Amino acid sequence: MNGVWTILRRSPRAAAGAGILLAMFLLALLAPVLTPYSPTSQDFSSWTTPGREHLLGTTALGQDVWAQILYGARKTLLIGLMAGLIATVIGTTIGVAGAYFGGRVEDVLNVVTNVFLVLPGLPLLIIVSAFVRGAGVWSIILVIAFTGWAWGARVLRSQALAIRNRDFVQAAIVSGERPGRIIFAEMLPNMAGLIAANFFSTALYAVLSEAGLSFLGFGDVSSVTWGTMLYWAQARGALLQGAWWWIAAPGLLIALLGTAFALLNFGIDEVTNPKIVHSIRATKVLRRGRKAAPRLVSGGPEPLMSIGHLDAGYVTPRGNVRAVRDVSLDVAPGEFVGLAGESGCGKSTLAFAATRLLDAPGAVFGGEARLAGTDLLELSNEDLRRVRWKDYSMVFQASMNILNPVIKVREQVYDAMQAHGITDPAKLDARARELFRLVGIREGYLDAYPHQLSGGMKQRVIIAIALALEPKLVVMDEPTTALDVVVQRQILQEIDAVRRRLGISIIFITHDLSLLVEMSDRIAIMYAGEIIEEAPAKALYAGPKHPYTARLMNAFPELEGPNERREGIPGRPPPLSVELRGCPFYDRCPSRMPGQCDEHKPASVEIVPGHRVACFLHSPLIKEGDVAHAAD
Ligand SMILES: Nc1ncnc2c1ncn2[C@@H]1O[C@H](COP(=O)(O)OP(=O)(O)OP(=O)(O)O)[C@@H](O)[C@H]1O
Numbered sequence: 001m002n003g004v005w006t007i008l009r010r011s012p013r014a015a016a017g018a019g020i021l022l023a024m025f026l027l028a029l030l031a032p033v034l035t036p037y038s039p040t041s042q043d044f045s046s047w048t049t050p051g052r053e054h055l056l057g058t059t060a061l062g063q064d065v066w067a068q069i070l071y072g073a074r075k076t077l078l079i080g081l082m083a084g085l086i087a088t089v090i091g092t093t094i095g096v097a098g099a100y101f102g103g104r105v106e107d108v109l110n111v112v113t114n115v116f117l118v119l120p121g122l123p124l125l126i127i128v129s130a131f132v133r134g135a136g137v138w139s140i141i142l143v144i145a146f147t148g149w150a151w152g153a154r155v156l157r158s159q160a161l162a163i164r165n166r167d168f169v170q171a172a173i174v175s176g177e178r179p180g181r182i183i184f185a186e187m188l189p190n191m192a193g194l195i196a197a198n199f200f201s202t203a204l205y206a207v208l209s210e211a212g213l214s215f216l217g218f219g220d221v222s223s224v225t226w227g228t229m230l231y232w233a234q235a236r237g238a239l240l241q242g243a244w245w246w247i248a249a250p251g252l253l254i255a256l257l258g259t260a261f262a263l264l265n266f267g268i269d270e271v272t273n274p275k276i277v278h279s280i281r282a283t284k285v286l287r288r289g290r291k292a293a294p295r296l297v298s299g300g301p302e303p304l305m306s307i308g309h310l311d312a313g314y315v316t317p318r319g320n321v322r323a324v325r326d327v328s329l330d331v332a333p334g335e336f337v338g339l340a341g342e343s344g345c346g347k348s349t350l351a352f353a354a355t356r357l358l359d360a361p362g363a364v365f366g367g368e369a370r371l372a373g374t375d376l377l378e379l380s381n382e383d384l385r386r387v388r389w390k391d392y393s394m395v396f397q398a399s400m401n402i403l404n405p406v407i408k409v410r411e412q413v414y415d416a417m418q419a420h421g422i423t424d425p426a427k428l429d430a431r432a433r434e435l436f437r438l439v440g441i442r443e444g445y446l447d448a449y450p451h452q453l454s455g456g457m458k459q460r461v462i463i464a465i466a467l468a469l470e471p472k473l474v475v476m477d478e479p480t481t482a483l484d485v486v487v488q489r490q491i492l493q494e495i496d497a498v499r500r501r502l503g504i505s506i507i508f509i510t511h512d513l514s515l516l517v518e519m520s521d522r523i524a525i526m527y528a529g530e531i532i533e534e535a536p537a538k539a540l541y542a543g544p545k546h547p548y549t550a551r552l553m554n555a556f557p558e559l560e561g562p563n564e565r566r567e568g569i570p571g572r573p574p575p576l577s578v579e580l581r582g583c584p585f586y587d588r589c590p591s592r593m594p595g596q597c598d599e600h601k602p603a604s605v606e607i608v609p610g611h612r613v614a615c616f617l618h619s620p621l622i623k624e625g626d627v628a629h630a631a632d
Contacts, residue, residue: 014267084203091152099160116150310367338516341526
């Protein structure tokens, strides 16, 4: 339900579509209240023009057109929605089953889908409906659903294939979950936006098909729908008689209903595609208790990026996974901030949420992400498009896969610049060459295709694109993890050189704490969705305060000195789908204090300027509630 409200709130198109649809539902429901006449009774004089007695005039047989419109809405809506629903269920089942099971099943389902796709739609509809002619509204619904599911199956299969390869689905398969559970609990919720958009586009197809079939006389002409009204109007020569109302009323309403479905389709796509679904209920709950975001570096410069009390995660059928919990983090202009922590602690969710890229079922539950004072989470999609790439950009681990293999690198580098108004060919060329020099690729590769470049070069191209408009901030989530260590180091050195030259800020996410110590001005350590320690890199290296940071440091080899055997951290982080009481590291902490650390949550406290830690060893008296109280 939250998702529905979010879509309506964020997309004026979806809201307009829903408004029109609601109005039509009301017309259909309130038909007996809105007209005293039956849609089929022929009690009136023929061809009466619209007026007080007959709002929309009468037909050749003396039926009231307004009554026909009201009662016809019932069947037209029923046909549109039910045919849309059935076609979506068939399309989703076939698309997802093919993607999930692969092999023979996928081959067979693909052939079936392709056969339906190549058969021309209208002739197929006409042939099938000719067979079931006169069999009633439900046969029309089934005919339309039967001929209209294939396109949805194709689209949903593509998305299901992508989701099936995601880590959480692979993990569910490996852990032996049943296919039905994986499909319904893991995959389908991730496809909700596309399934809903597909439903409305199929409903649109159904309404238009019913109108077309009825108009041609292949519908159930004995029942009153907007489509059969058109059929009878045409058959009785309404236009020749000048009875425009008989044609105009159902015609316009069909167009309006089609528009409503199309608007809902676009609106859902607009909101679910641009990577954010706000959970309003959760947002409200969390905002009620919002405190002022703490400034990280006391007395430091005004931050460029200020993430304040950000809560984000995933909406799943088993409840919300709170992968980012009340995280506040500031980044000063030109600063290199490293974010480290074990796998699954929420680093990527934080990066995606703060840059408005969190895909459904990901959701921002509350908080803010201000870039130069503007909260990115509040921007309209249009405004977001304006600032993305220009004011901030992102490089992710698999970013190099976004390069289109059949388009030359040059054009793909030009893309972002052209989208922001740089169109002069000479300027584009000069800038592209400069960027390539900056990230250490020979300019000649501008005219290569991506498949001619190595993984390292492709990732450099992505970094060049991210820097193209000289953004103030670049968020990098494991940008070099897929590359070998030598290339990794070279690229990182170049990123650092570019940052210093252009004065951009960087948020850099990695598992590799030793790398961060070398590169960063400041480091934040994440654990179980929270930032548990943050400090200047050198201070953190020299004296980590949180037992987790200390153990994390110990798990990596020293930068210098003899090689020693490193210890891991025994135990596992707590699940993020449950509320945590006390310190999240309690179970694994060698210094835990029963009665204190498991009962109370330690607040993040600045123990020396610029060094914050959330641990009772260093802030024994301060619990989270105390801080909230003090802030009030
Ligand atoms: N689509 C999803 N549905 C439910 N939970 C998810 C989904 N995606 C991620 N999670 C969970 O959210 C938590 C945080 O994941 P995230 O990818 O942000 O961690 P991370 O620190 O970036 O991990 P890594 O370093 O391995 O990339 C994990 O526990 C993960 O299982």
